[in-house]
Amino acid sequence: MERIYARTETLQQDKVSGFCPGCMHGTVIKLIGEVMEELEIVDKTVSVEGVGCCGLLMDYTDYDTTTAPHGRACAVATGLKRANPETIVYTYQGDGDLAAIGLGETMSAANRGENFTVIFVNNGIYGMTGGQLAPTTLVGMKAATAPKGRDPKEHGYPMHMCEILGQLKAPVYLERCSCNTPQNVIKTKKAIKKAFRNQIDGKGFSMVEIVTSCPTNWGMDPLGALDFLEEKMLVEFPLGVYRDRTKEV
Amino acid sequence: MARVLMKGCEAIAEAAVRAGCRFFAGYPITPQNEIPEYLSRRLPEVGGIFVQGESEIASINMVYGAGQTGTRSLTSSSSTGVSLYSEGVSFCASARIPIVYVNVARGGPGIGAIQPSQQDYLQAAKASGNGGFQMLVFAPSTVQEAADMTYRAFDCADRDRNPVLILADGVIGTIMEPVELPPMKSEEEVAANKKSKRSWACVGHKLGREHRSWIEPGSFDTTNLQQRNEEAAKMYETWTPExxxxxxxxxxxxxxxxxxxxxxxxxxxxxxxxxxxxxxxxxxxxxxxxxxxxxxxxxxxxxxxxxxxxxxxxxxxxxxxxxxxxxxxxxxxxxxxxxxxxxxxxxxxxxxxxxxx
Known part of the structure; x- marks a missing residue:
């Protein structure tokens, strides 16, 4: 019988997911692993995990992985990639890591056109620390540090990283995806593959933003969180390609 | 070898290149700008990488990343800028990444003054970051010593897999003196040094626990972390004061x-x-x-x-x-x-x- 699907070998085979029910991190790290296998880059890839739930990446990967200080993944990746250009480097960062404490490193690496791949998991909240206000928290959405909900007068508005990085000239590829439906999971995988392919071809900075749910810190059950993601998150963060210069460079 | 007349900062930079340093990231601050300026010209001549970071925080983390590839890596700053290195240096110590950094110290506290000072002693010698790690800290009193210590610092960093600090000051950094530069390591020696770190370097390996490189500056396993701290404490005891x-x-x-x-x-x-x-x-x-x-x-x-x-x-x-x-x-x-x-x-x-x- 032909085997048409198997668990990616890039993840530790004896590990069971410890992510919360309804969390999409497991899906995303599976997709990354599948892409690595399909592109045959498993033995030369390094992941740079951010801090927060993204920092749990190392619990599952069976390939080279390093840990950046909170927010500094793009700076660490710059050092790794520049000092050893043959390595395929990707960062794995959440919204607090990439868009709040690490905004400067993210913007500057994108502006330099660093030749690595950024996987940005945006769930609109700080996960691991327990649901505090994130730069991507929706207006009105409650958080542990915004008990009355995000108030633009006090907290400003959600930040749109694909659109912000889209103001820079250097980035090659910026796409926002989600993993809320099987169809969107397939699209996300295609985007991740393109972002890695760009790096292999030496084309420069690529980022895939993946809008995900955090049922635990949103205070919802997994299915309710999926509805919220579709009805609210994807309205604030529209899916689509925000930059694609892949054919030009 | 003939003596040449050099500024302290430039002698430090050239000594680093001769020691096999092939990566530098740094952010401008007086009185150490001659180090990045010199290396922005010099490193490309030997196939090295120079990056002007967007901040000291980014720079130390670039060096943390480059050090993970086994490449001899350097950063430099001054006093208030060195304060911003704290977290990154602590990560290097915890993850056992050899790097060398230089503090061309200036007046303080705060932004202080651009003129020379020795007000960073406690920060340099006792607590350059959180977590109680220790580093070898060399304090040059001449340009010659600054060059020699920088050269040697890379060997110490590699031997211990720990950061090493050169605690200079604005006088040593900017004064011009005759200096006999240490010998240039050959490209073969530089490549062999990098290759010797291949087993732990985070550059890609085969899948699996026995092959992969994991750079872990922390651990959820407190027993494991205590063990690592105990091993580090033993390593500190091997150092001989000079x-x-x-x-x-x-x-x-x-x-x-x-x-x-x-x-x-x-x-x-x-x-x-x-x-x-x-x-x-x-x-x-x-x-x-x-x-x-x-x-x-x-x-x-x-x-x-x-x-x-x-x-x-x-x-x-x-x-x-x-x-x-x-x-x-x-x-x-x-x-x-x-x-x-x-x-x-x-x-x-x-x-x-x-x-x-």
């Missing part, structure tokens, strides 16, 4: 200081000796580990007092000097701060007062 003892044996006054203060104090010792006055100097070369033992070589039966000479107010190294002297002699101070350079006359006067006792 110092210079100058005319100490029969000294009635012993001056003590590091870096540029020690150099000025040494000139005072020479002048006092010419006058027939018995003065000596103890100069810590490593300020961590601190050479407490050096103060055992003082003849306390004839020593009228110790003079602690520092470009810091309040005195900072004095706590270590006290621990070395163990109340066997009184300790006076000769201090300046905030970017003022130690005056030889002030040291002469202070030493003279002790001799009059």
């Amino acid at each position: 110092w210079e003892a100058y005319q100490v044996d029969d000294a009635e006054v012993v001056l003590t200081g590091y870096g540029i203060s020690a150099r000025i104090a040494k000139a005072v010792v020479d002048e006092l000796r010419l006058e027939g006055k018995k003065a000596g100097l103890i100069r810590p070369i490593t300020v961590n580990p601190f050479p407490y033992e050096a103060y055992e070589h003082i003849d306390y039966s004839c020593c009228k007092g110790i003079l602690d000479v520092e470009m810091a107010i309040p005195a900072l190294m004095i706590h270590d000097v006290k621990a070395g002297v163990k109340e066997r002699a009184s300790i006076d101070t000769c201090l300046c701060s905030g970017g003022n350079i130690m005056r030889k006359k002030a040291v002469m006067d202070a030493a003279g007062k002790i001799l009059e006792r």
Whole structure:
């Protein structure tokens, strides 16, 4: 019988997911692993995990992985990639890591056109620390540090990283995806593959933003969180390609 | 090898290249700009990488990343900029990534002054970041020493898989002196050094626990983390403190200081000796580990007092000097701060007062 699907070998085979029910991190790290296998880059890839739930990446990967200080993944990746250009480097960062404490490193690496791949998991909240206000928290959405909900007068508005990085000239590829439906999971995988392919071809900075749910810190059950993601998150963060210069460079 | 006339910062930069450093990231701050400026020209000549980071925080993390590939990596800054290195250096220590960094110290606290100072002693020697890690800290008092220490620092960093700090100051960084540069490591030696770190370098390996490289500056497993801290503590114990003892044996006054203060104090010792006055100097070369033992070589039966000479107010190294002297002699101070350079006359006067006792 032909085997048409198997668990990616890039993840530790004896590990069971410890992510919360309804969390999409497991899906995303599976997709990354599948892409690595399909592109045959498993033995030369390094992941740079951010801090927060993204920092749990190392619990599952069976390939080279390093840990950046909170927010500094793009700076660490710059050092790794520049000092050893043959390595395929990707960062794995959440919204607090990439868009709040690490905004400067993210913007500057994108502006330099660093030749690595950024996987940005945006769930609109700080996960691991327990649901505090994130730069991507929706207006009105409650958080542990915004008990009355995000108030633009006090907290400003959600930040749109694909659109912000889209103001820079250097980035090659910026796409926002989600993993809320099987169809969107397939699209996300295609985007991740393109972002890695760009790096292999030496084309420069690529980022895939993946809008995900955090049922635990949103205070919802997994299915309710999926509805919220579709009805609210994807309205604030529209899916689509925000930059694609892949054919030009 | 012929001696060349070089600024301290440039000698540090060239010595790093000769030691096999092939990656530098840094952010502009006075008085150390000649290090990044020099390396932005020099590193590409030897196939090295220079990056101007968007901040000190980004720069130390780029060096943390580059160090993980096994590439000898350097950053430099000054005082308030070095404060921003704290987290990154602590990560290097915890994850066991060898890097070298330089503090060309200036006046403080805060943004302070661009002029030379020694006010970062405690930060450099005791706690350069959170978590109680330790580093070898070399304190040059001449441009020659700055070059030699930088060259050697890369070997120490690789041997220990730990960060090493060169604690210079604005005088050493900007003064021009003749210097004999250390030999240039060949490209084969540089490549072999990098290759020797291949097993732990985060550059891609085969899948699986027995192959993969994991750089883990932390752990959810507290037993594991305690074990790692215990191993680090054992490594710190292998370090040997270094110092210079100058005319100490029969000294009635012993001056003590590091870096540029020690150099000025040494000139005072020479002048006092010419006058027939018995003065000596103890100069810590490593300020961590601190050479407490050096103060055992003082003849306390004839020593009228110790003079602690520092470009810091309040005195900072004095706590270590006290621990070395163990109340066997009184300790006076000769201090300046905030970017003022130690005056030889002030040291002469202070030493003279002790001799009059």
